[in-house]
Structures are given as C-alpha cells and as structure tokens.
Amino acid sequence: MSVTDHTERTADTSSSETGTQTATPEKVVRRRPKNRRAQIAAEAASAFGAHGYHGVSMEDIAGKLGISSAALYRHYRSKYALFREELFRLADVTVAAVTLPEDATQWSPQERLDHVIDAVIAKTIGNRSTTALVRWERRYLDESDRQALDDKFAEAVRLLGGVVRELRPELPRDDVAVRSVAVFSVVSSIGDHHATLPTRLLTPLLASTCRALIDVDLPAPEPARPPAEPDTGSPFMHEVLLSKSVELFHERGYQNVSVEDIATAADLATASAVYRYYRSKSDLLAAAFRRAADIVSGAIGPAVAASTSPAEALSSLIDMYVQGSFAERALTYVYYAEFGNVAAEDRVTLQHIQQLVIAEWTKLLVQVRPELTEAEARILVHAGFALVVDLGRAFGNEGVAPQNRVVTLHRTTLFGHA
Numbered sequence: 565m566s567v568t569d570h571t572e573r574t575a576d577t578s579s580s581e582t583g584t585q586t587a588t589p590e591k592v593v594r595r596r597p598k599n600r601r602a603q604i605a606a607e608a609a610s611a612f613g614a615h616g617y618h619g620v621s622m623e624d625i626a627g628k629l630g631i632s633s634a635a636l637y638r639h640y641r642s643k644y645a646l647f648r649e650e651l652f653r654l655a656d657v658t659v660a661a662v663t664l665p666e667d668a669t670q671w672s673p674q675e676r677l678d679h680v681i682d683a684v685i686a687k688t689i690g691n692r693s694t695t696a697l698v699r700w701e702r703r704y705l706d707e708s709d710r711q712a713l714d715d716k717f718a719e720a721v722r723l724l725g726g727v728v729r730e731l732r733p734e735l736p737r738d739d740v741a742v743r744s745v746a747v748f749s750v751v752s753s754i755g756d757h758h759a760t761l762p763t764r765l766l767t768p769l770l771a772s773t774c775r776a777l778i779d780v781d782l783p784a785p786e787p788a789r790p791p792a793e794p795d796t797g798s799p800f801m802h803e804v805l806l807s808k809s810v811e812l813f814h815e816r817g818y819q820n821v822s823v824e825d826i827a828t829a830a831d832l833a834t835a836s837a838v839y840r841y842y843r844s845k846s847d848l849l850a851a852a853f854r855r856a857a858d859i860v861s862g863a864i865g866p867a868v869a870a871s872t873s874p875a876e877a878l879s880s881l882i883d884m885y886v887q888g889s890f891a892e893r894a895l896t897y898v899y900y901a902e903f904g905n906v907a908a909e910d911r912v913t914l915q916h917i918q919q920l921v922i923a924e925w926t927k928l929l930v931q932v933r934p935e936l937t938e939a940e941a942r943i944l945v946h947a948g949f950a951l952v953v954d955l956g957r958a959f960g961n962e963g964v965a966p967q968n969r970v971v972t973l974h975r976t977t978l979f980g981h982a
C-alpha cells in the first residue's frame with residue numbers, strides 16, 4: 565500500500581466516524597536531520613572547491629541547503645570555521661593514506677610502497693573537488709592554524725619518505741624528501757584542472773608516474789644560474805606596479821591585498837596614483853596573467869622549429885619552463901593560485917591561451933609516447949606544471965631541489981623516465 569493510499573483511507577475513516585465532510589489534516593512535524601552538521605560541511609566543501617574561500621558566503625551555503633542563515637550559525641560560528649574544518653579533514657585523510665596497516669609488517673618494501681601510492685591516489689580522486697584548496701588557499705588560514713596544517717602535511721611527507729627509504733635505503737634523506745613531495749604534487753595536480761579520465765585509467769597512470777619519480781636517479785645538485793644583469797635604467801612605473809602587486813599577491817593572497825598596499829609598495833603617495841597606470845587591482849592581476857601566459861605560449865613555436873624531433877622539442881620546452889619558473893617564482897605561483905580572481909572579461913582570453921598551451925604540449929607528448937591517449941597525456945602535462953610549482957614552494961630555488969633536479973623530475977613525469 566502506498567503512502568497516498570494510507571492517507572486517503574485515514575481521511576475517509578475520520579469523515580465517517582465524525583459525520584463531517586472533511587478531515588482535519590494532521591500537523592506535519594519537521595525534524596532536523598541527525599546528520600545536518602555533516603550536510604553543512606559537505607555543501608561548504610563543495611562551494612569552497614568551486615569558488616574558493618572568498619567566493620563563498622554563509623548565505624550561499626544556507627541557500628544551497630534550503631535553511632536559514634541562523635540555522636547554519638547554530639552549527640558553525642563562521643565561514644572560517646567551515647573552511648578550516650575542510651582543510652584539516654583533507655590533511656587527516658592524507659596522513660591516513662600514508663599510514664600503513666598493522667599487517668604491513670609482513671609485506672615487502674615494494675608492496676608497502678604500492679599500497680601507500682594506491683591509497684594516496686584513491687583518497688585524492690575521492691576528494692578531487694577540494695584538493696586544490698590545500699594547495700592554493702591555505703594561506704587564508706590564521707597563522708597558528710596554517711602552521712598546524714603544514715605540520716600535518718609534513719608528517720604525511722615524512723611517513724611516505726619512510727616507505728620510500730625502505731625501498732631505496734641508499735638515498736640521502738634530502739633526496740627522499742624531494743621524491744615524496746613530487747609524488748604528492750603529481751597526484752594532487754588533478755585538483756587543479758577539469759581534464760577527465762576514468763578512474764580505471766587515471767589510477768594506473770598516476771601510479772606508474774609516481775613509481776618513476778621514486779625510481780629515477782637524480783643528478784648532483786648544480787649551483788643556481790647567475791641572474792641576468794639588471795637594467796641600469798629606472799623601470800617604468802607600470803612595471804614597478806606589476807612587480808610589486810605580484811609579490812604582494814604571492815605573499816598574502818589577492819583578496820588580502822588592497823590598492824593602497826600596492827601603492828605603498830611602489831612608493832606612490834596615494835592609492836589613486838595607481839589608477840593612472842591600471843584601471844583596477846583586477847587589471848593588475850590580468851596583466852600578470854597575460855605576461856605569464858605569453859611567456860609559456862611564446863616559447864612553443866621557436867622550440868619546435870629549432871628541434872629535430874618531438875622529444876627534443878618537449879625537452880627544450882621543459883628546460884625553458886623550469887628556467888622561467890625559477891626566474892619568476894612569485895609570478896608562477898600567482899598564475900596558478902589566483903585564476904578565479906581574474907575578471908570575467910579577461911578570463912576567457914586567458915583560458916584560451918592556457919588551452920592552446922596544454923594542447924601543444926599534449927600533442928608533442930603523444931608523439932613521444934604513442935602508447936598514451938590524448939586524455940592521458942593531458943593529465944601528465946598538467947602534473948608536470950604543478951610539480952615545478954610545488955617543488956619551488958617546498959624547497960625554493962636552492963638546496964635539494966635546484967633547477968637541474970627539477971628538470972629531471974619534470975621530464976620523468978612526462979616521459980616516464982629521465
């Protein structure tokens with residue numbers, strides 16, 4: 565019997581017993597779902613993943629759930645609390661993925677490593693929509709929370725490093741750390757883009773790439789290349805403003821930088837002076853993006869023309885990309901972290917340039933590795949770009965991840981070997 569049948573019979577019985585023509589409807593009692601807090605957390609995570617921390621309000625989250633803002637605040641005191649909870653949840657998931665089960669003591673070092681890599685990949689795929697939050701938006705946490713979060717991820721890197729060291733005990737500790745960060749970078753890079761690949765194909769592709777990064781022999785660190793000789797002339801003010809704004813966006817995040825901050829950094833007397841050169845803060849960000857995009861896209865034609873094979877052309881592009889990233893660390897980071905803040909009218913053009921760059925690199929990679937589909941090659945191209953950014957963020961330009969080692973790891977990500 566359906567619910568409707570039961571309701572109609574109840575109404576008929578009530579009418580016959582009382583002699584009235586209609587039955588008084590029963591009052592519907594709405595109860596709060598027992599998992600309301602979990603629903604709120606899940607909806608907030610989805611919203612943050614799609615629009616970033618600053619692109620979401622408590623009203624947006626409440627509206628998606630069909631509840632009032634007051635009801636939302638009964639469970640979470642602020643948007644920050646929701647954001648913090650999601651980031652720490654992701655950190656805990658990552659640590660759990662690299663924590664071996666008790667019966668792993670009976671496994672071989674290779675089996676232990678395979679288990680951990682597969683677990684990291686599975687958890688990242690399961691949380692793909694919010695993985696990028698940790699990469700690009702954790703700077704919006706309070707200092708103490710950011711440090712606590714970084715400590716959790718450092719623990720994950722240490723645990724993965726322990727498994728790597730069991731398989732390759734000859735590696736110095738710093739080499740193990742570089743490889744561990746590289747593995748996390750390649751896997752989590754799937755959160756930076758929307759390129760799709762079925763899980764049954766994505767999992768082995770990422771796994772084989774991670775194993776190649778662990779197996780590759782890294783060259784001895786080479787000293788950093790000397791910077792180009794500075795121009796003795798004074799730079800134009802629009803160049804000064806662009807440089808200072810990129811530095812500030814990198815350090816604080818676009819949303820935490822004001823036009824006044826940029827004017828002060830550029831030694832301008834007032835914020836209004838900035839508008840003589842750029843229409844808005846957003847215009848400065850778009851100019852930075854255009855510069856980064858033009859550098860990467862402009863290198864493709866000359867590299868292909870000067871090469872005798874697709875492999876040589878792709879190797880040349882890798883060299884230039886890594887060199888450019890080392891020369892413009894802040895710009896490279898901002899290019900990845902702040903795309904959501906670019907004005908809509910500029911975003912279309914920039915997306916078109918990005919798509920052309922990815923397409924050209926993908927075409928070359930398929931020619932080098934014909935066993936890859938275009939979809940698989942595209943995943944690896946994105947992974948290689950992310951790896952360069954993440955190694956720079958983790959280790960800087962010097963020390964254990966200098967330019968020649970980053971080039972080797974980038975090549976390994978794309979080619980499957982150095």
